[in-house]
Amino acid sequence: MKNSFLFKSLVLIFVIIIITASRTKLNAQTQNVTDSALSERVAALELQANYNKPGDDHLLVVGLATFGFVSSKTTNTIDGISTISKSNGFPDADHFEFSPMFLWRHGTKFLMEFEPSFSNNGLGVNWADISYFAAPNLIIRAGYLVVPFGTYSKRLAAGWINKLATDPMGVADMAPADYGIEVAGGLPLGTMKMNYDFALTNSMNLNSDGTLSSGSLGDVNNNKSFTGRLGILPFSNSTLELGVSGMFGKVGTPGTAFANAKGQAYAFDLNYVNTIHPFLVNIKAQHNIQNISDVNYISPVDSTSTYTFTNHSTATFIQCSLRPTTANNFLHDIELAGRYTEYNTPSNSTWGSDQHSYSIGLNYWLSWRSVVRLTYESYTGNSTAPKALDAYTGKTIKNSWYLQFAIQL
Amino acid sequence: MKKLPFIQKISIALIMIFGLIGVFSLNSCAPTSAIAGKSGVQLWGENCQRCHNTPSPMTFSPEQWETIGLHMQSRALLTQDEKNKIIDFLKSSR
Numbered sequence: 001m002k003n004s005f006l007f008k009s010l011v012l013i014f015v016i017i018i019i020t021a022s023r024t025k026l027n028a029q030t031q032n033v034t035d036s037a038l039s040e041r042v043a044a045l046e047l048q049a050n051y052n053k054p055g056d057d058h059l060l061v062v063g064l065a066t067f068g069f070v071s072s073k074t075t076n077t078i079d080g081i082s083t084i085s086k087s088n089g090f091p092d093a094d095h096f097e098f099s100p101m102f103l104w105r106h107g108t109k110f111l112m113e114f115e116p117s118f119s120n121n122g123l124g125v126n127w128a129d130i131s132y133f134a135a136p137n138l139i140i141r142a143g144y145l146v147v148p149f150g151t152y153s154k155r156l157a158a159g160w161i162n163k164l165a166t167d168p169m170g171v172a173d174m175a176p177a178d179y180g181i182e183v184a185g186g187l188p189l190g191t192m193k194m195n196y197d198f199a200l201t202n203s204m205n206l207n208s209d210g211t212l213s214s215g216s217l218g219d220v221n222n223n224k225s226f227t228g229r230l231g232i233l234p235f236s237n238s239t240l241e242l243g244v245s246g247m248f249g250k251v252g253t254p255g256t257a258f259a260n261a262k263g264q265a266y267a268f269d270l271n272y273v274n275t276i277h278p279f280l281v282n283i284k285a286q287h288n289i290q291n292i293s294d295v296n297y298i299s300p301v302d303s304t305s306t307y308t309f310t311n312h313s314t315a316t317f318i319q320c321s322l323r324p325t326t327a328n329n330f331l332h333d334i335e336l337a338g339r340y341t342e343y344n345t346p347s348n349s350t351w352g353s354d355q356h357s358y359s360i361g362l363n364y365w366l367s368w369r370s371v372v373r374l375t376y377e378s379y380t381g382n383s384t385a386p387k388a389l390d391a392y393t394g395k396t397i398k399n400s401w402y403l404q405f406a407i408q409l
Numbered sequence: 410m411k412k413l414p415f416i417q418k419i420s421i422a423l424i425m426i427f428g429l430i431g432v433f434s435l436n437s438c439a440p441t442s443a444i445a446g447k448s449g450v451q452l453w454g455e456n457c458q459r460c461h462n463t464p465s466p467m468t469f470s471p472e473q474w475e476t477i478g479l480h481m482q483s484r485a486l487l488t489q490d491e492k493n494k495i496i497d498f499l500k501s502s503r
Contacts, residue, residue: 111476113480136489156460186487189438189440190441191440
């Protein structure tokens with residue numbers, strides 16, 4: 001009996017030892033597998049963290065896309081005879097654009113900006129320049145850049161920033177992109193602020209009909225255009241900005257009748273953005289004046305004769321938009337915008353016209369940088385071109401509806 | 410009166426411009442203490458909406474915000490101090 005109890009006890013102890021040993025081994029194996037997986041995961045995370053650590057260079061692709069539909073009815077009247085035409089289409093020049101923008105930062109002092117653009121005008125480049133942040137409030141830029149003339153072209157023309165589906169006529173045309181160098185910056189001024197922006201570029205070229213073109217890689221007349229803008233923000237909360245710009249330079253090509261032609265242009269801009277409960281009020285305006293020297297142009301109907309005109313153009317817009325600040329979510333994302341635009345080109349030129357348009361729009365903001373907008377625009381243009389040059393186009397009235405989507409990417 | 414050669418005119422213009430900028434940069438009126446004490450969130454609210462809606466901090470990573478900061482400083486002509494405070498706010502609010 002005693003021996004039997006002893007035997008059972010020994011068997012029990014042996015079984016316990018076996019079970020304990022096997023569990024310990026199993027735990028050790030599991031532990032090893034866990035440790036190994038954890039180590040691999042930690043190593044992968046370390047690699048990922050190292051990969052994402054900031055370096056000297058950083059490339060970022062942003063950009064914008066705009067797509068829309070336009071329906072127009074145009075009535076043209078010449079000598080009492082009217083013709084009516086209607087059109088419906090998806091993209092047209094001002095209203096379709098896909099423009100990725102490459103921002104390449106080299107350290108904290110250099111920034112390369114390159115924005116190719118695909119639109120109905122084809123594939124082009126909006127700007128391609130390098131900026132050097134030389135001092136706290138001094139930026140030096142070189143390359144293909146938008147000249148600092150007014151603020152519309154440089155700050156407000158992007159589809160997702162513009163409050164209406166169209167650009168104001170003529171305003172952006174007088175501030176082209178060109179090759180050159182630029183210095184710019186913002187400066188504190190007590191309770192106010194000011195900013196400056198000066199550029200020296202290849203200059204625009206006077207065409208055979210008196211219009212201007214720009215963006216030549218070479219300089220046709222070895223003179224340079226000087227463009228400058230000074231802006232002041234008189235209120236401490238930056239709600240108001242007033243700016244004045246000037247552009248001066250020779251625009252004629254040597255060896256032609258335009259050799260000594262000079263161009264002068266001035267712009268005045270206003271930007272007021274403030275919350276006046278219950279609305280965010282946004283007012284923008286710009287007035288451009290452009291004068292080119294008087295020269296003789298070859299007649300398009302008789303190449304042996306010439307004609308002349310006072311080459312004076314003006315382009316103006318004033319725009320106001322309202323967005324509720326205290327409404328519920330849906331109304332908070334709605335914005336109402338209106339704009340008056342006037343664009344007068346030289347009388348007695350082949351492209352002379354007195355034009356104006358009224359635009360009104362309803363915008364729905366899907367996010368801070370994407371919008372669906374509905375715009376109605378009524379345009380009236382009275383040709384001031386001479387009938388003797390077969391250039392008179394009568395009176396044109398065009399009413400258009402635009403449905404547009406714009407996003408910053 | 411003798412006319413200056415073109416290159417001299419350009420040189421004089423550049424010297425005047427850089428001189429003017431130098432004077433502005435070195436001796437510009439310092440911001441008042443109230444202006445200098447503005448926070449990043451206040452400057453973000455005041456300056457971004459001058460052109461577009463105020464951006465969400467979540468839109469870009471901290472590294473990307475650094476790049477965007479330089480781009481916006483050159484577009485909107487923010488002062489260096491404003492740019493730094495706005496970018497610091499956007500980076501820290503993600």
